Amino acid sequence: MTQRRYLMCRPTYFAVDYRINPWMDPTAPYDTELAIAQWTRLRQVYRDLGHTVDEIEPVPGLPDMVFAANGATVLDGDVLAVQFRDPERADEAPAYRSWFERAGFRVHEAKHTNEGEGDLLLAGDVMLAGYGFRTVHAAHTQVQEVFGRPTVSLQLVDPAYYHLDTALCVLDAETVAYLPEAFSPGSRAVLRRLFPNAVLATPADAAVLGLNAVSDGEHVVLPVQATDLTAALEARGYTTVGVDMSELRKAGGGPKCCTLEVRP
Numbered sequence: 001m002t003q004r005r006y007l008m009c010r011p012t013y014f015a016v017d018y019r020i021n022p023w024m025d026p027t028a029p030y031d032t033e034l035a036i037a038q039w040t041r042l043r044q045v046y047r048d049l050g051h052t053v054d055e056i057e058p059v060p061g062l063p064d065m066v067f068a069a070n071g072a073t074v075l076d077g078d079v080l081a082v083q084f085r086d087p088e089r090a091d092e093a094p095a096y097r098s099w100f101e102r103a104g105f106r107v108h109e110a111k112h113t114n115e116g117e118g119d120l121l122l123a124g125d126v127m128l129a130g131y132g133f134r135t136v137h138a139a140h141t142q143v144q145e146v147f148g149r150p151t152v153s154l155q156l157v158d159p160a161y162y163h164l165d166t167a168l169c170v171l172d173a174e175t176v177a178y179l180p181e182a183f184s185p186g187s188r189a190v191l192r193r194l195f196p197n198a199v200l201a202t203p204a205d206a207a208v209l210g211l212n213a214v215s216d217g218e219h220v221v222l223p224v225q226a227t228d229l230t231a232a233l234e235a236r237g238y239t240t241v242g243v244d245m246s247e248l249r250k251a252g253g254g255p256k257c258c259t260l261e262v263r264p
């Protein structure tokens with residue numbers, strides 16, 4: 001097992017006061033203290049697994065900044081900065097960019113809308129790149145130029161699964177888990193070809209954001225409510241760790257959304 005390095009952002013200013021995905025209901029109650037408790041537990045799970053967790057300072061007025069996966073994409077010391085679709089999240093981009101600049105990474109300016117690891121997931125040597133809702137297809141060309149990895153475009157078709165990381169989880173270099181229904185027919189065929197041994201998730205797993213999971217190749221941290229997926233992963237020999245992210249799910253996020261992998 002390789003030790004991982006993650007960047008996280010405490011949900012100090014968490015709120016659901018605008019709606020940019022179908023999970024968000026600005027009229028429904030939310031509990032920032034509970035979100036902080038759930039996030040703190042997730043951070044502890046990573047530390048207990050032996051991973052390193054860095055933290056970026058949360059910014060008042062940016063309630064979605066907790067979703068660090070959207071802050072950048074990082075590989076081989078190169079950072080592709082993000083550009084959000086929605087103005088509500090726009091100011092997160094410079095906050096994450098300057099964190100990486102200060103940490104000494106090579107930062108590349110985004111030429112198109114891309115929401116970081118929300119839509120860009122490395123599977124072995126291939127970059128899986130989602131489009132359809134947030135990251136635009138044109139951004140994938142820049143992704144391939146910056147990282148020099150074959151970049152495979154996958155079209156998302158269900159607005160509930162608006163980021164790739166809500167519909168697909170990379171388990172290790174050879175395997176992913178995904179919800180077939182979240183992808184266009186052509187993209188489904190691509191996934192079948194690339195990952196003949198993939199774990200196919202059920203709609204019930206996806207509906208609790210079960211695919212928004214974080215794997216180190218051996219342990220998979222996923223929403224505790226995703227019971228089918230948990231059983232399927234255990235049957236494949238992965239060790240699962242269930243976490244309750246119910247409060248963050250009100251904003252459309254789970255454990256992976258809260259976690260940006262830093263590959264120095």
Ligand code: ARG
Pocket residue numbers: 020021024064067069070089117118119163165166251252253254256257258
């Ligand atoms: N409310 C956030 C948004 O809609 C949630 C982001 C979840 N992040 C993710 N990587 N899927 O942008």
